[in-house]
Amino acid sequence: xxxxxxNSVDTASAPRASAMGAYFTETRYELIRMIRxxxxxxxxxxxxxxxxxxxxxxxxxxxxxxxxxxxxFFFAAFSIMAVTMQALFGTGVTLALERDMGLLRLxxxxxxxxxxxxxxxxxxxxxxxxxxxxxIVIVALTTGKLALDAGQVAAFSVALLVGSIPFCAMGLMVGxxxxxxxxxxxxxxxxxxxxxxxxxxFPLPKSMYWQTxxxxxxxxxxxxxxxxxxxxxxxxxxxxAIATMLGYTVxxxxxxxxxxxxxx
Amino acid sequence: xxxxxxxxxxxxxxxxxxxxxxxxxFHAALSFMPGWPPGIWAMNDNSPSQFLSxxxxxxxxxxxxxxxxxxxxxxxxxxxxxxASAFWANRGKRIAxxxxxxxxVLFPLISFIWVTGITKVFGGTLPPMPEMPKTPGAFxxxxxxxxxxxxxxxxxxxxxxxLFARLDPAQKLRNLVDKAVTGSLRAPIAxxxxxxxxxxxxxxxSFWFYWQGIPTPDQSLIPQIxxxxxxxxxxxxxxLVHRSRDALSLITSRWFVHLMLGVIATGWLLxxxxxxxxxxxGLTKTLFAMIFGVAIWGWVLGLTGAALRFLSNYSATxxxxxxxxxxxxxxxxxxxxxxxxxxxxxxxxxxxxYPFILVASFAILFVSYHYLVRPTFIGQLLNGRKHRIFSxxxxxxxxxxxxxxxxxxxxxxxAGGAVAQLRGITKRYGAVTALNSIxxxxxxxxxxxxxxxxxxxxxxxxxxxxxxxEPDAGVVTLLGGxxxxxxxxxxxxxxxxxxxxxxxxxxxxxxxxxxSYYDNPLEVDETLRRAGISQFADRAYGKLSGGQxxxxxxxxxxxxxxxxLFLDEPTVGLDVQAREAMWKSIRALLADGCSIVLTTHYxxxxxxxxxRVAVVAKGRVIASGSVDDMRALVSCRQISCESSLTAAExxxxxxxxxxxxxxxxxxxxxxxxxxxxxxxxxxxxxLARLEVRQAGLNEAFNELTREAA
Numbered sequence: 001x002x003x004x005x006x007n008s009v010d011t012a013s014a015p016r017a018s019a020m021g022a023y024f025t026e027t028r029y030e031l032i033r034m035i036r037x038x039x040x041x042x043x044x045x046x047x048x049x050x051x052x053x054x055x056x057x058x059x060x061x062x063x064x065x066x067x068x069x070x071x072x073f074f075f076a077a078f079s080i081m082a083v084t085m086q087a088l089f090g091t092g093v094t095l096a097l098e099r100d101m102g103l104l105r106l107x108x109x110x111x112x113x114x115x116x117x118x119x120x121x122x123x124x125x126x127x128x129x130x131x132x133x134x135x136i137v138i139v140a141l142t143t144g145k146l147a148l149d150a151g152q153v154a155a156f157s158v159a160l161l162v163g164s165i166p167f168c169a170m171g172l173m174v175g176x177x178x179x180x181x182x183x184x185x186x187x188x189x190x191x192x193x194x195x196x197x198x199x200x201x202f203p204l205p206k207s208m209y210w211q212t213x214x215x216x217x218x219x220x221x222x223x224x225x226x227x228x229x230x231x232x233x234x235x236x237x238x239x240x241a242i243a244t245m246l247g248y249t250v251x252x253x254x255x256x257x258x259x260x261x262x263x264x
Numbered sequence: 265x266x267x268x269x270x271x272x273x274x275x276x277x278x279x280x281x282x283x284x285x286x287x288x289x290f291h292a293a294l295s296f297m298p299g300w301p302p303g304i305w306a307m308n309d310n311s312p313s314q315f316l317s318x319x320x321x322x323x324x325x326x327x328x329x330x331x332x333x334x335x336x337x338x339x340x341x342x343x344x345x346x347x348a349s350a351f352w353a354n355r356g357k358r359i360a361x362x363x364x365x366x367x368x369v370l371f372p373l374i375s376f377i378w379v380t381g382i383t384k385v386f387g388g389t390l391p392p393m394p395e396m397p398k399t400p401g402a403f404x405x406x407x408x409x410x411x412x413x414x415x416x417x418x419x420x421x422x423x424x425x426x427l428f429a430r431l432d433p434a435q436k437l438r439n440l441v442d443k444a445v446t447g448s449l450r451a452p453i454a455x456x457x458x459x460x461x462x463x464x465x466x467x468x469x470s471f472w473f474y475w476q477g478i479p480t481p482d483q484s485l486i487p488q489i490x491x492x493x494x495x496x497x498x499x500x501x502x503x504l505v506h507r508s509r510d511a512l513s514l515i516t517s518r519w520f521v522h523l524m525l526g527v528i529a530t531g532w533l534l535x536x537x538x539x540x541x542x543x544x545x546g547l548t549k550t551l552f553a554m555i556f557g558v559a560i561w562g563w564v565l566g567l568t569g570a571a572l573r574f575l576s577n578y579s580a581t582x583x584x585x586x587x588x589x590x591x592x593x594x595x596x597x598x599x600x601x602x603x604x605x606x607x608x609x610x611x612x613x614x615x616x617x618y619p620f621i622l623v624a625s626f627a628i629l630f631v632s633y634h635y636l637v638r639p640t641f642i643g644q645l646l647n648g649r650k651h652r653i654f655s656x657x658x659x660x661x662x663x664x665x666x667x668x669x670x671x672x673x674x675x676x677x678x679a680g681g682a683v684a685q686l687r688g689i690t691k692r693y694g695a696v697t698a699l700n701s702i703x704x705x706x707x708x709x710x711x712x713x714x715x716x717x718x719x720x721x722x723x724x725x726x727x728x729x730x731x732x733x734e735p736d737a738g739v740v741t742l743l744g745g746x747x748x749x750x751x752x753x754x755x756x757x758x759x760x761x762x763x764x765x766x767x768x769x770x771x772x773x774x775x776x777x778x779x780s781y782y783d784n785p786l787e788v789d790e791t792l793r794r795a796g797i798s799q800f801a802d803r804a805y806g807k808l809s810g811g812q813x814x815x816x817x818x819x820x821x822x823x824x825x826x827x828x829l830f831l832d833e834p835t836v837g838l839d840v841q842a843r844e845a846m847w848k849s850i851r852a853l854l855a856d857g858c859s860i861v862l863t864t865h866y867x868x869x870x871x872x873x874x875x876r877v878a879v880v881a882k883g884r885v886i887a888s889g890s891v892d893d894m895r896a897l898v899s900c901r902q903i904s905c906e907s908s909l910t911a912a913e914x915x916x917x918x919x920x921x922x923x924x925x926x927x928x929x930x931x932x933x934x935x936x937x938x939x940x941x942x943x944x945x946x947x948x949x950x951l952a953r954l955e956v957r958q959a960g961l962n963e964a965f966n967e968l969t970r971e972a973a
Contacts, residue, residue, distance in 0.1 A: 036804075106763045108730075108732055
């Protein structure tokens with residue numbers, strides 16, 4: 001018993017590792033990994049930009065010049081897609097792969113602060129989101145297809161970054177449930193319907209309005225429209241958008257944490 | 265009492281205390297209900313709150329069911345420990361006496377406060393008070409109804425128990441019930457099935473305000489159907505959970521699912537209730553009753569599981585609050601109602617008044633507990649023991665006497681220097697029993713080699729020590745406590761099988777990352793040197809060879825100066841040189857006082873490094889001791905010779921354990937080497953190159969595992 005007591009005293013009285021240190025180091029190496037392996041991110045980075053260019057510049061270029069609101073609509077659609085897709089795939093697919101590698105089991109066995117790893121994943125998801133969003137906003141502003149003032153663009157950008165958090169959580173959920181090979185498929189399966197059914201890509205008929213609140217994309221868009229003060233596309237109060245985003249984040253992250261703590 | 269059981273009881277005591285204290289918060293909210301006609305409660309506050317109404321509804325869904333569930337668990341535990349007559353004596357003191365004495369003291373107080381409050385509500389004149397209904401059995405039990413209900417349930421359940429014992433002497437039926445309990449928790453469908461009885465009782469009510477949930481049986485001594493069914497189910501299930509060894513761990517592991525089901529069901533209930541507060545016969549009423557059942561059990565199982573998961577360690581504060589909760593719940597109603605009456609007409613928002621009522625009431629109740637109850641005979645009566653008010657010594661973590669040990673005690677810890685132990689561990693995966701009540705310990709500064717064939721349970725044992733999985737029964741300790749505790753885990757290092765590290769990172773970076781988890785890690789360069797990987801430390805992990813990857817993982821395992829190191833097949837894929845280097849580092853760690861658990865297929869590795877060996881097969885430790893002990897245990901010797909005899913022929917001789925033909929030579933493993941040699945020489949005149957030697961660990965191991973199979 002003495003030895004036991006000694007041991008527990010040893011562990012308890014040793015200087016505590018700086019928890020912030022572990023968070024910081026974990027995030028740093030997560031970003032390093034991303035930079036060293038850019039191949040994974042490129043397609044997801046390029047697609048929204050290409051789609052935006054196709055719709056906003058080529059197909060509807062003339063129409064946007066006549067109705068600047070249409071320009072805002074397309075910008076919103078593809079920038080939300082860019083940001084949320086990065087958040088979802090950046091976290092979900094890598095998580096699933098790392099689970100397959102047994103890395104998560106190891107992390108759980110090591111004295112790693114459990115949240116450090118989640119924070120690192122979300123941070124790298126956010127960085128990817130910024131990388132995907134930046135080219136779109138540059139193209140939109142330089143071609144004059146975005147009739148918003150600087151303050152509105154800034155507010156919109158902040159809203160998108162915040163709005164990517166529920167999708168990071170969604171990614172964690174997918175990554176914690178699916179295997180590495182199945183994760184991209186499942187992620188698309190739950191992501192793509194929301195892009196169409198939320199009315200993000202094209203205006204919906206009135207008969208379909210009832211189902212838009214189901215999709216997280218809808219609330220992210222509403223959040224951004226409120227923050228940027230774009231009244232034309234506001235369909236629900238700001239408080240509702242915030243509450244739903246928060247609710248989805250808690251639900252997805254909760255499922256992920258529950259699953260990870262059981263299976264790893 | 266073993267620590268595992270104790271910790272469960274700490275958690276369950278905390279849940280019971282929580283359910284009781286929640287009742288105080290619930291009653292404190294009742295003066296703020298919007299739309300309640302004056303006279304229903306002692307006070308109608310001038311600042312009603314929809315939020316408090318919803319919150320009160322939510323807590324009311326489950327708080328009493330939660331209490332009766334825990335009461336059922338402890339009920340059986342107590343009955344097992346005390347036997348019938350002492351059980352009834354105990355319940356008489358703890359439940360019946362407080363019911364009678366409490367009622368005598370509290371009823372006049374409550375009546376007085378009600379009359380004062382209602383007079384205030386009606387502007388100074390007391391309206392004619394409604395009389396007690398003139399039905400047989402009518403009696404104002406007040407909030408003490410729960411004690412009365414509990415006594416009724418005790419009588420019913422213990423009568424039912426004796427009936428069961430008569431009808432089912434072979435325990436067949438009871439085993440079936442146990443299986444149903446664990447099966448329904450595992451599925452997990454218990455949340456749905458357990459709610460069915462109370463749902464059908466609620467459906468049959470002719471007048472049902474959704475808000476009231478299970479109607480409170482506080483007006484009559486005659487048992488009311490919904491309450492008896494609802495709380496009876498909760499109590500019986502608690503009783504059955506105590507019968508089953510696995511149910512609590514299933515409740516623990518599924519806490520989140522259960523809680524989410526409870527939350528989702530509650531969300532639906534709130535939504536529906538806002539649309540129409542009074543049940544109309546029809547589909548909505550039926551659905552409401554069913555989902556109400558799901559909500560009850562989602563919360564009950566979810567909260568209990570969460571407490572078992574997160575509150576199982578001893579905390580002096582929680583212990584104190586849990587002890588105080590019984591007294592506080594008994595006494596709270598007049599205090600809370602008096603506060604409500606007092607503040608009812610203050611021109612303040614409910615957001616100020618409600619917290620004030622809570623804080624002031626709890627202050628009065630805790631102070632009264634601390635001075636009037638804890639050190640006096642009342643404390644002795646309610647909680648089973650007296651405490652001194654100012655105790656200088658910290659109290660020993662003993663669960664309350666209502667929480668005796670539900671399982672038979674495990675063998676006491678006799679090892680002075682054990683740093684990691686598995687005691688009485690059973691772990692099942694579905695129908696497969698991976699470990700079957702095994703005991704293994706690792707002593708300070710030793711290397712324990714765990715050997716066994718594939719699927720023997722070695723990795724399960726390691727996973728238990730690492731806190732990755734929890735046992736179905738038994739106690740796991742790491743450095744003197746639970747392995748889930750992150751402070752303890754800072755004392756361990758681990759190298760697992762089948763783990764791929766991130767291929768983009770360099771070995772040096774992997775070590776730096778792992779070092780950031782520890783309090784006092786080695787310098788990164790020192791770790792690299794000790795692991796012998798300095799020369800390829802700056803190469804990406806993905807570009808390393810298989811053996812180099814294992815070395816990098818070894819570096820990650822040792823970077824935190826571990827007190828206990830778990831090495832799962834560390835030298836697979838290493839060349840001879842690298843293996844020698846790793847052995848050298850392992851010996852250096854041992855010399856520094858580190859304890860090591862090593863699983864390996866290479867027996868020479870165990871022979872070269874191990875102080876002790878534990879052989880695991882089919883989920884059991886079939887032998888343990890020093891390497892020499894192992895050899896002696898099987899006392900086999902190896903005979904080899906060139907002979908014209910066939911292996912099959914020799915294999916049938918007495919004393920021969922195993923025969924193989926290798927390179928034209930017979931290799932015979934024998935327990936009676938002299939006898940076999942005599943017979944060999946007699947049977948084959950041309951026998952040549954005879955050799956007899958002591959068997960190695962390899963043969964010992966083969967024989968042991970064959971015996972187990």
